[in-house]
Amino acid sequence: MKKLALLVVSITALSAQVTFDRILNAGKEPQNWLTYSGGMSSQRHSTLTQITPDNVKNLELQWIFQSRSLERYEATPLVVDGVMYTVQNPDDVLALDAATGRIYWTYSYATSPDARPCCGRLSRGLAILGDTLFIGTIDAHVVALDAKSGKPLWNAQVGDPEKGYAITHAPLIVKDKVIVGMAGGEYGIRGYILALDTKTGKEAWRFYTIPGPGEPGHESWKGDSWQHGGASVWVTGSYDPESNLTFWGIGNPGPDWNGDNRAGDNLYACSVVALDADTGKLKWYYQFSPHDEFDYDATQIPVLADIEWQGRPRKVMMWANRNGLFYVLDRTSGQFLSGKPFVKVNWMNGFDERGRPMKVPAAASSKEGTLIYPGNQGGTNWYSPSFSPHTGLFYIPTWDNYSSLYVKQDQDFVEGRTFGGGGPRPTGPATKTGVLNFRGDDDIYGAIRAVDPKTGEKKWEFKMADVTEAGILTTASDVLFSGGHEGYFFALDARNGKLLWKAPLGGEVRSGPMTFMVNGRQYVAVDAGNSLFVWALRQ
């Protein structure tokens, strides 16, 4: 009898598990949010329609989770069958009841004192497969946790934190592997992406984002600069089951602001790489910003969609890059289809026939400083964009009218120290927090910008006084959620950008919103300040 009972328990538990098939078909269960970007295509789009442009004004705060970290909160939670999983910076993990916010369990991670992430002691989120959660930590470990209890199952060190290696993004699950990439570009690391066996944590493959001697692309680095060339990874990739390719955006080359000692294109820095998900072998790449000296990481979310392109269906990848251009690529071959500035850009003036940007000769970092648009934080950055198949529009968290003065300095590499070779100088009023009464009408501003991917043309924009590091969520009912540095979380009409609702949260919104449903009620969630806020329609 006991055995029978155990069998029943096992079958029930199994059916509730998050299989890879469920992740691949995440769109079929919109009540859940199974990956960082809501699905393998990373569209950050939900087919839930309970919240509409008409009723969104009736949103009511349901609960807040106040994290115990004062670090900025950049994570997107997962929701699986009524349970929310999220992080507490830097690398604690929590399971909460998604409807009430009450905690089921907390896993406290003991971060190594050697951890030295450049830009925040934080994690952007988790991955789940079966009953196992995965987190990459700022001291370069990947930890697998039992999703029901929070107990660690394995803990694999995959990089040396003392040398600046860190993981800050949510891992990606492909089949039986968990894939992560290394942050640490500011410390002169040599970046890599690696896949671990989800059951054991054993390394399955590793792809160096800077080719070694004898590998194609190695010649794009002068001398031994490839050894400390950065090319980090700090935003989650995507996966296309049809081609079995996983796509990852690669960060800038190092030293960031002085390219003198790394003559060449510096592959695969500032590129998207398409890797065979089983082997990690490079299938194709496209470099957005060859020989970058402006910190134009290509660490954006690769957004995949099947759209009509010049009269016929095409499998594309859409990409609003930090360098200020919006791209459409063929995701099967990597072919460049189009590229168009979505903000003020002065570093390039077109593309050659193969899609390589034609750099303006004067666009180089210099001792006296060179004025470049967009500035160091980019026209956009790591903040999740959204693509709505319903409107056909691509939505970009945007910084416009934004420039930096790029100044280079000589710098020798010292292991474990920052390796920048100079730095950007602001050319206008501060772009972060504070009072904005000194900012003129023509100065930098933030916006949610809607672009038609077929033309690259702007359809509408929602302009903000301050800039934004918030991601964007769209729904099939044409509601768009986002926020910004001013601390508002708001809803726009995805068709025309009209403001529908706003909530002042008192803390900068620096995360990607997500939505889920429990017991027939749709919720929308976002991190702001150091807390997680969750809304639903008033009952």
Add this chain to the structure above:
Amino acid sequence: MPLIPVSFRSMMTAFPMNTSTAIAFLLASGALLAQHEYPAADIENGGRQYTNNCVYCHGPEGDQIAGINLLQGKFKRAVSDDDIVQIIRNGVPGTGMPAQNMNESNARTIVAYLRTATLGPASTLTGGNAARGKTLFEGKGACTTCHRVQGTGSRMAPDLSDIGMQRRAIELEKSLVDPASGVLPQHRFVQVTPKNGPAVTGRLLNQDTFTLQLIDSQEKLRTFVIADLRDYSVLKNSRMPSYKDKLSRQELADVVSYLVSLKGLNK
């Protein structure tokens, strides 16, 4: 009734007497080691503080560092209670003993726990074999029907992957022989009866004025709104069977040995 730490409850069952008599007896007989009486609440809290702050290096038995046995009163430097408090709070420079960010009163509860734990009995089960214990745990004992270790077994009862870092051998022995005596507060089961629906039994994970959270028999994390319940109660008895007559003394020793070996992951 004063709060009594699990180790004391274990002892009291071994030496049946009422609680206050037991405390008086223990403190009196421990006069050689204990410098004064320690409030039961301090001992209880000190046990928790010890588990949270000290076991990672010293182990639940206090004997993981060579030359030191905290629970048997064997220290390298400390003599008095004040000495121990000072070492806990300031650490020992040049050694692996770090200063703990802890106020004096909390440090004193650890002293209370260490001084009184000294008086308790050690496990009587010796000569256990951890490998045999694992086989028994997963086989004859059917422990994985309810418990989980490193990804194997049910999550209904507490995960034991790091139980060897949490509990002493004597406590584990006691839990096997007399499970009801050793249920930690965080491992209690509740039964909830919704106004509309059948009763649900599960391990209580969290509760507040308006809701409670549990893991049910199907290993599902569930939240109940208390206003929607007809009734709910914490179950008084352990759901775990006693292994006193189910396993031989050697087998019990083997299982304890296995449990003691479960240290979890480092992080």
